[in-house]
Amino acid sequence: MNPLIVEIDVWQTAERLSVYIASSLFLLFVIITSSSPSILSSLSKSILNPLLFNRHLQNFHLKMGSTDSQWKLADHPKLPKGKKIAVVVLDGWGEANPDQYNCIHVAETPTMDSLKKGAPEKWTLVKAHGTAVGLPTDDDMGNSEVGHNALGAGRIYAQGAKLVDLALASGKIYEEEGFNYIKESFDQGTLHLIGLLSDGGVHSRLDQVQLLLKGASEHGAKRIRVHILTDGRDVLDGSSVGFVETLENDLAELRAKGVDARIASGGGRMYVTMDRYENDWDVVKRGWDAQVLGEAPHKFQNAVEAVKKLRELPNMNDQYLPPFVIVDESGNPVGPILDGDAVVTFNFRADRMVMIAKALEYEDFDKFDRVRVPKIRYAGMLQYDGELKLPSRYLVSPPLIERTSGEYLVKNGVRTFACSETVKFGHVTFFWNGNRSGYFDASKEEYVEIPSDVGITFNVQPKMKAVEIAEKARDAILSGKFDQVRVNLPNGDMVGHTGDIEATVVACKAADEAVKIILDAVEQVGGIYVVTADHGNAEDMVKRNKSGQPAKDKNGNIQILTSHTLQPVPVAIGGPGLLPGVKFRTDVQTPGLANVAATVMNLHGFVAPSDYEPTLIEVVDN
Ligand SMILES: O=C(O)[C@H](O)COP(=O)(O)O
Ligand SMILES: [Mn+2]
Numbered sequence: 345m346n347p348l349i350v351e352i353d354v355w356q357t358a359e360r361l362s363v364y365i366a367s368s369l370f371l372l373f374v375i376i377t378s379s380s381p382s383i384l385s386s387l388s389k390s391i392l393n394p395l396l397f398n399r400h401l402q403n404f405h406l407k408m409g410s411t412d413s414q415w416k417l418a419d420h421p422k423l424p425k426g427k428k429i430a431v432v433v434l435d436g437w438g439e440a441n442p443d444q445y446n447c448i449h450v451a452e453t454p455t456m457d458s459l460k461k462g463a464p465e466k467w468t469l470v471k472a473h474g475t476a477v478g479l480p481t482d483d484d485m486g487n488s489e490v491g492h493n494a495l496g497a498g499r500i501y502a503q504g505a506k507l508v509d510l511a512l513a514s515g516k517i518y519e520e521e522g523f524n525y526i527k528e529s530f531d532q533g534t535l536h537l538i539g540l541l542s543d544g545g546v547h548s549r550l551d552q553v554q555l556l557l558k559g560a561s562e563h564g565a566k567r568i569r570v571h572i573l574t575d576g577r578d579v580l581d582g583s584s585v586g587f588v589e590t591l592e593n594d595l596a597e598l599r600a601k602g603v604d605a606r607i608a609s610g611g612g613r614m615y616v617t618m619d620r621y622e623n624d625w626d627v628v629k630r631g632w633d634a635q636v637l638g639e640a641p642h643k644f645q646n647a648v649e650a651v652k653k654l655r656e657l658p659n660m661n662d663q664y665l666p667p668f669v670i671v672d673e674s675g676n677p678v679g680p681i682l683d684g685d686a687v688v689t690f691n692f693r694a695d696r697m698v699m700i701a702k703a704l705e706y707e708d709f710d711k712f713d714r715v716r717v718p719k720i721r722y723a724g725m726l727q728y729d730g731e732l733k734l735p736s737r738y739l740v741s742p743p744l745i746e747r748t749s750g751e752y753l754v755k756n757g758v759r760t761f762a763c764s765e766t767v768k769f770g771h772v773t774f775f776w777n778g779n780r781s782g783y784f785d786a787s788k789e790e791y792v793e794i795p796s797d798v799g800i801t802f803n804v805q806p807k808m809k810a811v812e813i814a815e816k817a818r819d820a821i822l823s824g825k826f827d828q829v830r831v832n833l834p835n836g837d838m839v840g841h842t843g844d845i846e847a848t849v850v851a852c853k854a855a856d857e858a859v860k861i862i863l864d865a866v867e868q869v870g871g872i873y874v875v876t877a878d879h880g881n882a883e884d885m886v887k888r889n890k891s892g893q894p895a896k897d898k899n900g901n902i903q904i905l906t907s908h909t910l911q912p913v914p915v916a917i918g919g920p921g922l923l924p925g926v927k928f929r930t931d932v933q934t935p936g937l938a939n940v941a942a943t944v945m946n947l948h949g950f951v952a953p954s955d956y957e958p959t960l961i962e963v964v965d966n
C-alpha cells in the first residue's frame with residue numbers, strides 16, 4: 345500500500361477517535377437527559393457506523409450553529425498550503441474517439457493536447473454522467489447542474505431527476521405540503537403546468553409530466569392547461585413534434601375521463617421562459633405574455649400544428665420557436681392564468697426556472713411589466729434556490745447539498761475568486777456551492793460575472809468571452825489576492841448546443857487559448873492548475889448507432905447532436921507548484937467528478953472530510 349494512504353488513514357483514525365471522545369461526552373449528556381428509547385437506538389446505530397456518525401455530528405454542528413473549529417480541515421501530511429491554484433472547468437468538453445464530428449479533435453488545441461501527454465500520472469479521465477453524478481441511470485447524459493454539484497460538493501447526491509422519480513413512484517408527492525397547497529385551487533380554478541417538454545432528463549422528463557397529469561387529475565384537478573417549451577437542445581432538433589403528439593394523446597385520454605385538459609401555449613426554450621442568470625428578461629417576458637396573459641404573435645387551434653408550422657419559419661428550430669397561444673374557435677386563448685388558479689413549473693433543474701419563479705412569486709418585481717398579476721397558488725417541482733427560498737412552495741424537496749468544498753476552503757482561509765460569463769456564471773458559483781447563491785465569506789471571496797452577449801445564438805460568436813474570462817483569471821492569479829481562482833469556459837458547450845460544427849471547432853480553439861492564458865499565469869506565480877470539465881458535448885456532434893457510426897434519418901441525412909454526451913471528461917494537474925511526487929492514483933474505483941473536490945482540497949494542503957469521495961492523487965516519495 346502507498347505510504348501516503350497509510351498515513352492519511354492513520355490520521356483519519358486519530359481524527360475519528362478524537363471526534364468520538366468529544367462526541368461521546370455529548371452523547372452521554374443526551375442519554376442522561378433523555379430516556380427516550382428511540383434516541384438510544386438511533387445513537388447506538390450511529391456509534392456502530394463511523395461514517396454515519398461523523399455525518400450526523402457534522403450536520404448537528406451545522407444545525408446548532410457552527411464555529412470555525414467545526415469547519416477546520418486537517419493539514420495534509422505532505423502537501424503544503426499557500427499554493428495558488430487555478431481550477432478550470434471546460435464546459436461540455438468530453439473525451440471521445442477522434443473523427444470529423446469530434447470538434448475538440450478537429451480544432452487546434454495545443455494546450456489541452458500538451459496536458460494529455462502527462463497521462464496517466466497527470467492526466468486522467470473521470471465519469472461525468474449517470475449514477476456517478478447522482479442521475480437515475482447510466483443512460484443519463486451529464487449536465488452542468490449535476491456536474492458542478494459533484495465537482496464542488498465532493499459527494500454524489502441523488503439529484504432532482506431521481507428525487508422526482510421516487511416521489512412520483514411512491515405517490516408521496518401527492519401527500520406533501522406543496523401538492524396540498526396547489527390542490528386548494530382544484531375546485532374552482534385551473535391547474536397550469538409550465539415546463540420543458542422532452543425526455544432529455546436534464547431539466548425535466550416527459551414521463552414525469554405524464555405521471556403528474558394523471559396523478560393530479562386523480563387527486564381532483566378538473567381543468568388542466570399545459571404550457572409547453574420545446575427542446576431540441578437536450579434532445580434531437582425536430583423531436584418536439586413527437587413529444588407534443590404524445591402529450592396531446594394523454595390529454596385526450598384525460599378529456600375522455602371528463603377532465604378538461606389542453607395545451608394552452610408554447611414556445612422554444614431558448615426564446616421563451618427558460619433564460620438563466622438574468623441574461624435576458626425578454627425571454628421570460630415572452631413566456632409570461634403567452635402563459636399568463638394569453639397573448640402571443642402566433643395563434644393556433646392545435647399545438648401539433650403550431651409546432652409544425654412554426655418550424656417552417658426560416659432558420660427555425662425547436663430551441664427558438666416563437667411564442668404561441670392556443671385559441672378557441674372565437675380566437676380566445678384557451679388557458680391564460682387567472683386569479684384562483686394553481687401553477688406548477690415542472691422542471692426539476694434550477695437555473696432556468698429561477699427567473700420565471702421570481703415573476704410568478706414576487707410581489708415586488710420590476711424586471712418587466714407583468715401587466716396583470718394573477719393571485720395564484722404556485723409551486724415549483726423543486727425549490728430552485730435554497731438560499732432565496734424560491735419558490736416558497738414546491739412538490740419535491742431538492743437534494744440538500746451541504747458542506748461543499750468551497751465552503752470548507754473559505755472557512756479554512758482559502759481566498760477564492762470565481763469567474764465566468766453570464767450564461768455560465770451560476771455554474772461556478774451557485775451550482776459549485778450546492779445550489780446556493782452568494783458568498784460564504786465576502787471578505788475572502790470575489791465572484792466576477794462577465795456579461796454574455798444577449799439575443800444571439802453562440803455559433804455567431806463562438807469565441808464568446810473566453811479571453812475576457814481568462815484575463816480576469818490571470819489578473820486574479822497575478823494579484824496574489826487569491827489562493828483559488830476558479831473559472832468556467834463555456835465555449836464547447838454553448839456552441840456545441842447550436843449543432844454548428846464549424847463554429848464549435850472555433851469555440852474549442854478559443855477555449856484552449858483561454859486555458860493557455862490561465863496556465864501561463866499559474867507558471868508565473870509558481871502555482872498549480874487543475875483543468876477539468878463538467879460533461880461532454882463538443883467531442884461528439886452526431887447521433888450514433890449502436891456500432892458507434894453516425895446514424896442517419898429516414899432521408900439518409902446525418903443527425904446532428906446538439907445535446908451533451910455520456911463521455912468521460914479529462915482531469916489534468918500540473919504547474920510549477922505541484923510537488924514532483926504527486927500523481928494520479930490507480931486504485932480509485934470508477935473515479936468521477938465528485939473525486940475532484942478532495943483532490944483540490946489536498947492541493948490546497950488539506951485533507952478532505954472523511955465522507956467525501958476519495959482524492960484522485962497520491963504523493964510518492966522520490
Ligand atoms: O440548459 C442548457 O443549456 C442545457 O439544457 C444543458 O446545458 P448545461 O447543463 O451545460 O447548462
Ligand atoms: Mn455544462
Ligand SMILES: [Mn+2]
Pocket residue numbers: 436488837838841881908
Ligand atoms: Mn450544456
